[in-house]
Amino acid sequence: MPPRLNPYISFDGDARQAMEFYQGVFGGTLELNTYGDFGGQDAGDAADRIMHGMLETAGGFTLMGADTPPGAGHRPGNNIAVSLSGDDSAELGGYWEALCAGGTVTVPLEKQMWGDVFGTCTDRFGITWLVNISGSGN
Incomplete structure (x- = not known):
């Protein structure tokens, strides 16, 4: 597979809703993994938050997104x-x-x-x- 450039967007607890929305817009296959999937009970309150999401469409789009990691602090900006x-x-x-x-x-x-x-x-x-x-x- 050749290198590709795709956006990766950070969310503040609503990554699942956002990624499902984008799937509704663009179609494609959406994979979502939660912090709980990878951290088990150590994930605590973040267990249901999205650690990594990837939407791949038949048209060749790839969009990735996740909730900000616990303790990292979400800093939205206008730079994307x-x-x-x-x-x-x-x-x-x-x-x-x-x-x-x-x-x-x-x-x-x-x-x-x-x-x-x-x-x-x-x-x-x-x-x-x-x-x-x-x-x-x-």
Whole structure:
């Protein structure tokens, strides 16, 4: 398998809900492992929290996520965004609609000065998504 770059997102106790939401948006196979799966009773209150989650889609997307480890402290920031791009306007437009549900649109998905259809939104989990649909006629 060649190297790949994929986002890994930290959550503050709602990784399961977020990863299941993303599976609903993109489809694919979701694997979730809890701290309890690996730490047994030593995991304590974090036993049901997600230690590692990975969503792999038929379209080649891989998204990973987990709840912040116990004692590490969750520090959300504005230094992460996930970008989706391609030329399939129906597929990308569908992702856009699903990601925006319950979130906030910061740039509407519309034709931009560089000729592509582009938009940004922040989903209901606070993750920023950039969608770019390339090509003419979009």
